[in-house]
Amino acid sequence: MPELTLLHNPHCPTSVHALDALQEAGHEVRIRKYLLVAERLDEAELRSLAERLQGDPVDALIRRDKKYKDLGLDADGWDVDQVVATLLEHPSLLQRPILDDGTAVMIGRPRSRAADWAAAGKVA
Secondary structure: OOOOOEEEOOHHHHHHHHHHHHHOOOOOEEEEOOOOOHHHHHHHHHHHHHHHHHOOOOOEEEOOOOOHHHOOOOOOOOOOOHHHHHHHOOOEEEOOEEEOOOEEEEOOOHHHHHHHHHHHOOOE
């Protein structure tokens, strides 16, 4: 079984849903609260996520929330370098939840993806 890591925000209902689904399916999950300064992702980790992302274009790693709008960003079509640079500067824009099975990475939106992860025990 691959080691599963969930990039998690405990204040996000979708992220909590993903964690619950994985745990209820009996998977051991390493939880990484990426918004905590001590658990933030560095450049190499962000680049690895972007390069292994499945199911979405790389620009989907950036949340399109109020902060995104306030910054005047338009990330549609951005490449890995642009996405990584933005997430290094604004870590709170990282989409969540994200499941990393050591080989592939997938964003847990829509919520139905969490059920697929839980059933498969890996990025599905």
